[in-house]
Amino acid sequence: MRTTHLSCIIQYMRRMENEEQLSKMELQLESQIQIERTVKEKVAVKKVIEKKLQENCSCSLDKLKTLITGFFPVLQWLPKYKLKEWILGDTISGILVAVVMVPQSIAYALLAGLETSSSLYTSFFSCIIYFLMGTSRHISVGIFSLICLLVGQVVDRELQLAGFDVDEDGKVMPIAMANADNWNNSDVNPTMMMNFTLPGSLNFECGRKCYAVSVSAALTFMCGIYQVLMAVFNLGFVSKYLSEPLLDGFATGASITIVTMQVKYLIGIKLPRSHGPGSVVVTWINIFKNIHKTNFCDLITTAICMPLLIASKELGERYKHKLKFPFPMELTIVVIATLISHFVNLNEMFGSSITGAIPTGFLPPKVPNWHLLPRVAMDAVTLAIISFAFTISLSELFAKKHGYTIQANQETYALGFCNVVQSFFYSYASSATLVKTLVKDSSGCQTQLSSVVSAVLVLMLLLFLAPVFYSLQKCVLASIIIVSLRGALMKFRDLPKQWKMSKIDTLVWWVTMLSVTLISTELGLFTGVTFSLLCVIVRTQVPRAALLGQIQGSTLYEDQAEYNNLTPIPQIKIFRFEAPLYYANKDFFMDSLMKKVELNPALEIVKQKKEESKQIKNKEEKAFNGNIKQEQPVVSKRLIPKVYNFHTIILDCSTIQFLDTVGINTMKTILKDYNEIGIRILLANCNPSVIDSLTRGGYFGENCKEVGTQLFYSVHAAVQYAKASWPEPGNSTL
Numbered sequence: 001m002r003t004t005h006l007s008c009i010i011q012y013m014r015r016m017e018n019e020e021q022l023s024k025m026e027l028q029l030e031s032q033i034q035i036e037r038t039v040k041e042k043v044a045v046k047k048v049i050e051k052k053l054q055e056n057c058s059c060s061l062d063k064l065k066t067l068i069t070g071f072f073p074v075l076q077w078l079p080k081y082k083l084k085e086w087i088l089g090d091t092i093s094g095i096l097v098a099v100v101m102v103p104q105s106i107a108y109a110l111l112a113g114l115e116t117s118s119s120l121y122t123s124f125f126s127c128i129i130y131f132l133m134g135t136s137r138h139i140s141v142g143i144f145s146l147i148c149l150l151v152g153q154v155v156d157r158e159l160q161l162a163g164f165d166v167d168e169d170g171k172v173m174p175i176a177m178a179n180a181d182n183w184n185n186s187d188v189n190p191t192m193m194m195n196f197t198l199p200g201s202l203n204f205e206c207g208r209k210c211y212a213v214s215v216s217a218a219l220t221f222m223c224g225i226y227q228v229l230m231a232v233f234n235l236g237f238v239s240k241y242l243s244e245p246l247l248d249g250f251a252t253g254a255s256i257t258i259v260t261m262q263v264k265y266l267i268g269i270k271l272p273r274s275h276g277p278g279s280v281v282v283t284w285i286n287i288f289k290n291i292h293k294t295n296f297c298d299l300i301t302t303a304i305c306m307p308l309l310i311a312s313k314e315l316g317e318r319y320k321h322k323l324k325f326p327f328p329m330e331l332t333i334v335v336i337a338t339l340i341s342h343f344v345n346l347n348e349m350f351g352s353s354i355t356g357a358i359p360t361g362f363l364p365p366k367v368p369n370w371h372l373l374p375r376v377a378m379d380a381v382t383l384a385i386i387s388f389a390f391t392i393s394l395s396e397l398f399a400k401k402h403g404y405t406i407q408a409n410q411e412t413y414a415l416g417f418c419n420v421v422q423s424f425f426y427s428y429a430s431s432a433t434l435v436k437t438l439v440k441d442s443s444g445c446q447t448q449l450s451s452v453v454s455a456v457l458v459l460m461l462l463l464f465l466a467p468v469f470y471s472l473q474k475c476v477l478a479s480i481i482i483v484s485l486r487g488a489l490m491k492f493r494d495l496p497k498q499w500k501m502s503k504i505d506t507l508v509w510w511v512t513m514l515s516v517t518l519i520s521t522e523l524g525l526f527t528g529v530t531f532s533l534l535c536v537i538v539r540t541q542v543p544r545a546a547l548l549g550q551i552q553g554s555t556l557y558e559d560q561a562e563y564n565n566l567t568p569i570p571q572i573k574i575f576r577f578e579a580p581l582y583y584a585n586k587d588f589f590m591d592s593l594m595k596k597v598e599l600n601p602a603l604e605i606v607k608q609k610k611e612e613s614k615q616i617k618n619k620e621e622k623a624f625n626g627n628i629k630q631e632q633p634v635v636s637k638r639l640i641p642k643v644y645n646f647h648t649i650i651l652d653c654s655t656i657q658f659l660d661t662v663g664i665n666t667m668k669t670i671l672k673d674y675n676e677i678g679i680r681i682l683l684a685n686c687n688p689s690v691i692d693s694l695t696r697g698g699y700f701g702e703n704c705k706e707v708g709t710q711l712f713y714s715v716h717a718a719v720q721y722a723k724a725s726w727p728e729p730g731n732s733t734l
Contacts, residue, residue, distance in 0.1 A: 037688070073410065074132050077447060089444030094453025096443050097140055097436050099328040101454060102461060104143060104435075104484065106334070106355060106469060107477035110265065111148035111258060113155045113273075114212055116358045116469075118426050119143050120462050125422035126430040127455035131448045133414035135406045136395040138445055140436035140454075141418060145485060146254045147387055149261075150521055151216055151428045154379045156273055158215045158372075164208050216428040218372035222380035223429045224419030227388055231412035239389040245498070246528045247389060248491050249509040253516025253524055255488040256280065258481065263287055265478035266302045268295025268353060277519045297350035298475040305333055305476055309483040320442060330480050334472060342471035353474045358466035362459075365424040382522045387431035391415050394432040398441060435484060504539070508532045543579035545592035548652060548715070555716035557652070571645070572722050573597045574715060576652040581663035589666060597649060601673035608677075648722040649674060652715050654685035664697035671699065680726070683711050684718040 069075045105119035112118065123142045130141040230236055260280045264271045269290045274282040312329035346352040395406045419429050440450060491509075499506045512528030519527065546559040549566030557574055560566050575596055577589055594600045659667070671681045686694070691711065694700065700707040709725075712718040 070410070071413070072132050073135050073407075074448070078449075081447065081449070086446040086449075089446050090450040091453055093440045093443040093445035094450035095457065096328070096439050097450065098454040098457035099331045100436055100439055101142060101458060103330040103334045103477070103480055105458070106358075106472065107480045108143045108145060108148045110474065110477055111145060111152050111261070111481065112216065112428055113152040113159075114216055114428065115209060115426075116355060117363075117462065117466070118213065118216065118428060120458055120466070121425050122422055122427040122430055124455050124458045124462065125425060125427055126418050127451040127458070129418045129421055130414050131451045131455075133410070133417060134448055135410050135414075136399060137404065137447050138398040138402065138437060138441050139391070139394050139432045140440050140451070141391065141415070141432050142430050142436065144387070144390070144431040144433045145258060145481065146251060146390075147383065147429050147431050149254055149258055150379070150383050150386070151219060153275070153521065154219055154376055155212050155215050156275060158375065159208065159212060160275070162211055164211070213426050214369045214372060215376065217366070217368040217423045217426065219376040219380055219383065220419050220427060220429045221368040221423035222373055222377055223383045223387070224416045224421075224423060226380055226384035227412055227416030227419065229416075230384070230388065231409050231416060234409060236388070236392070236408050236412055238385060239392060241529060241533065242385070242389045243505070243508065243532055245502075245505040245509040246512050246532050247393070248488075249512030249528060250386075250516055250521075250525055251488040252491045252509075253513040254521055255485040256513075256517045257521065258485060259489070260284060262478035262481050265353065265474045266298065266482075267291070268298030268351075268475060269293045277523070279520070280517055295351060295353075297346055297352045298473065301337065301352075301473055302475045302479055305337070305479040306483065308333060309479060310486070313483060313486065333476060333480075334469070337476045338469055338472045341473050346473065347471065355469055355472045355474065355477070357470055360463060360466045362462065363426060366426070368423050379522065382525060383429050386525070387419075387429055388412060388415060391432040394434060394437055398437065401441075434487070504535050508535060537584065540579045540582075541585045542588055543577065543585065545578065545589075545596060546576050547596045548574035548576055550719075555714070557715045557719075569719055569723075571726070572648045572650060572719060573646050574650045574652060574719070576655060578655040580657045580659070581666060582658070582660040583662040586662050586666040590670065593649075593670065597646070599644065599677075599679070601677050601679070604677045605673070644677075644679065647678070647726045648680045648682060650682045650684055650715060650718045650722065652684050653687070653690055656690055657687070658689050659693040659697075661697075664693055664699065667694065668697065668699055680722070681710070682718045682722060684715045685713070686711060 101123050105123050106116050109116040109119045126142040127140075134141070230238070257280055260283050261273070263283075264287065267287075269287070270293070271283070271286050271290060274280075274286070309329060312327060316323065316327065341347070341352070341354060347354045392408055392411055395408075395411055399406045415431070422428075422430070495506060495509070498509065508528065508531060511531045512524060514524075515527035516524030518524075546561060547568075548557040549560040549563075549568045550557050551563075552565060552567055558566060559576070560568065573596070575593055577592065579585060581589055674681050683694075695704060695707075700710060709721075712721065
């Protein structure tokens with residue numbers, strides 16, 4: 001029995017010796033790991049330029065064909081069109097989109113402050129041009145409520161600056177003429193031509209409607225030019241700064257603004273449009289002040305239309321898998337409401353506000369007014385970026401859903417030329433729209449041929465059927481607009497879930513939404529972008545910093561504050577900084593490191609110097625009091641040794657993406673200061689960019705002599721090296 005016990009002890013000791021030898025072999029192997037960096041050839045700039053010029057400037061039939069088919073993608077897919085398989089789905093989806101497009105075109109003219117014909121022209125030309133140039137098979141490009149809002153605000157501002165005043169009956173006149181002796185207010189005709197001088201020495205003969213169209217055309221032209229330039233110079237990355245929470249907040253804030261503008265039509269009261277910061281609040285104050293003037297005919301019509309539209313949307317979403325295509329409730333309500341208004345004569349009997357005459361025929365193109373371009377140039381920037389961002393987002397969403405890819409640059413060209421071309425035809429800026437895109441997708445759309453079907457139907461309305469909607473009440477149109485915004489308004493329901501996912505993104509949403517609602521759409525967007533960028537900067541300026549411990553039974557290390565059952569490594573501190581190290585966060589990096597390891601090297605150096613001076617002074621006093629003649633003591637340049645509870649700091653650089661000059665100097669300062677008090681600094685998990693930056697900054701000494709003892713490719717290798725290189729008792733002294 002005793003012999004068996006002794007043999008077990010001997011076997012255990014042998015096994016321990018074998019494990020110790022094995023660990024030493026592993027350490028030796030890890031310390032010998034060398035990864036050879038790829039030697040990159042120096043790029044000759046001159047040769048690169050010559051090669052690019054040869055590729056892009058040479059001419060051949062193949063390149064010309066590729067250029068044309070790339071610029072007009074329809075030439076690529078139309079010859080391959082599967083007529084028997086796709087024509088039915090494209091035709092049905094084109095008809096259904098036109099059914100949705102017609103009432104929206106009439107309704108959104110209210111938002112843009114323009115004639116209904118402008119919305120119809122926009123819908124027509126957007127469909128045709130995107131059919132020729134677009135790469136997405138499913139999105140629908142045309143009028144969009146948020147774009148209409150932006151256009152309408154610019155149009156209203158320019159009309160006011162030009163001296164026009166608009167009352168709710170549409171009768172307009174220049175303010176400058178309001179006090180003229182020979183001017184009769186009752187005889188004002190909104191279509192009459194007037195000769196007056198605009199700010200900027202622009203002298204021409206034009207009425208209110210004419211001038212509004214000129215402003216929208218100039219704005220649309222500049223928007224298109226910006227988008228074409230974005231495509232030419234590959235500036236599509238600008239939209240990347242518009243995050244999803246920011247765009248959602250913008251859409252919700254703009255939707256609240258739109259709803260506020262439409263309330264007066266819902267209840268039939270006459271209010272002037274408010275402009276500038278706080279216009280939403282001012283409008284609501286005016287609504288409640290004039291609530292006693294409510295037109296009960298419009299109110300009853302609204303009370304009937306709104307529930308029907310909402311119920312149609314809710315049922316359509318609930319049973320969308322059973323329905324082959326959505327029921328055209330908007331068009332049905334528009335037709336029925338128009339017939340009732342016409343035969344009952346609601347406008348004359350009850351004073352209900354109606355759409356009025358819609359011109360028919362196809363007007364000849366007209367060059368945008370060049371004098372107005374500088375006045376709307378800045379407004380067009382916001383318009384271009386917003387429409388581009390929404391279009392690209394929708395294109396990528398549906399391309400991913402159906403398993404194909406889009407060309408973002410070509411999409412920008414398509415959208416830009418849509419706006420440039422239609423600016424010559426009394427239209428305004430366009431964008432991809434979610435509602436009509438969903439209709440196309442759910443009704444079997446296969447290609448953009450469906451857009452041609454929609455364009456033909458809109459053209460028929462422009463040429464022949466427009467006068468039919470003369471008696472349509474504006475409260476019906478306002479109801480259609482508000483119900484179409486329910487998706488953006490229902491974003492409030494997602495806020496609790498979003499708050500749990502990311503508090504920062506929720507704050508971005510709130511700041512953008514409130515800024516757009518309470519200030520203005522343009523300034524609100526700028527505020528949202530600024531706040532979003534500040535959040536990114538703050539995240540890198542005050543990032544997480546952690547001390548790591550070893551996961552038991554593994555070579556992995558994690559944050560001790562976030563995980564349980566982690567084993568701290570004796571005599572070694574492992575520090576991780578979860579951000580790039582640059583000028584804005586270098587102080588936070590140093591403070592975090594000193595706080596986590598509980599040791600400030602600068603203070604320790606000062607304390608040791610004071611202690612050294614004090615000891616030398618005491619020796620001098622003792623020698624003087626004892627009257628002992630001796631030589632003057634020589635002050636040692638070395639600090640008095642002090643014992644610490646660790647001897648090595650390992651910096652886990654896996655989350656440091658880059659270093660700037662300040663970051664490199666910070667790393668060198670830390671290395672120098674801690675080495676002075678006997679603490680070693682080791683680096684682990686550095687990416688090639690960080691290694692190159694440190695090498696150029698001389699961190700590893702002359703000719704990188706110290707790189708083998710300071711840089712490791714894993715935290716565990718650095719830990720093993722530190723354990724083997726310094727004594728286990730671990731009292732760090734200098």
